[in-house]
Amino acid sequence: MSGGPDSLALLLLAAAALPGRVRAASVDHGLRSESAGEAAMVARICTALDVPHETLTVAVPVGNLQRGARTARYGALAEWCDRGGLGALATGHQLDDQAETLLMRLDRGSGLAGLAGIRPRGTVPGGALPLLRPLLGWRRAELAAVVAGAGIEPACDPSNQDDRFDRARLRKALAATPWLDPVMLAQSAAHLGEAEAYIEAAIASAWGQCVSHDGGSVRFLPGDSDFEAGEIARRIVVSLGGDASRADAAALVERLRRGENASLGGVLARAAGGAWLFGPEPPRRS
Secondary structure, X not given: OOOOHHHHHHHHHHHHHOOOOOOEEEEEOOOOOOHHHHHHHHHHHHHHHOOOEEEEEOOOOOOOHHHHHHHHHHHHXXXXXXXXXXXXXXOOOOHHHHHHHHHXXXXXXXXXXXXXXXXXXXXXXXXXXXXXXXXXXXXXXXXXXXXXXXOOOOOOOHHHHOOOOHHHHXXXXXXXXXXXXXXXXXXXXXXXXXXXXXXXXXXXXXXHHHEEEEOOEEEEOOOOOHHHHHHHHHHHHHHOOOOOOHHHHHHHHHHHHOOOOEEEOOEEEEEEOOEEEEEEOOOOOO
């Protein structure tokens, strides 16, 4: 709970819907002098709601500030959930966040998985703890109204208006572009999420039919689809300890289609008749 309107609305709604079954935590990244006071404010609200609360202090590594803060935050929250025997973690991401995320990822040339945006349900990064986002159907203004209706003045994080951050700049641009409807953008992200889930299931089915293991090697019988072949090839490389982007996997498929050997991420792939064989790349001779 950051003390902002989204997280406070989540707290109020969860406490009303699940009385006695909710716990809350605030993560103090130590990046702003106001953060300790904001966590204390959330603690007082939790006391009034009879919701147990804990403040978690984390250190953010030097580098990409927002990425580092996110990693530290989720790590601390996952440990807190494990320590308290909690079954899931819920966050206050909402519909406007979803619209902003879709536009940011479009601007970065993301593929389908990225354009699917923020999922209603997932797992905490780096672990298996369920991660729930129950407010994705709510607008930012609606959540602010819930908090105001409870007579609570939320905290204001200045980074949300700081033009050094991509999301802050995009949020301002979206607000100044009335013909871009956040509701429709979020709906598009949801449709893309459905498509991505369907493709994932199709790839998993193809893997079961076309991939077999022989000792330390993997045998793949590719079909006609280069997209399917690239997705499976990329996953084979990862399963053998390598690393591959989709662009790298597409180039590998192109070479294998021509009957040429190809190496990627420490994995050697070679065409053998109608099959492709993958195995660890042999060490180079000095």
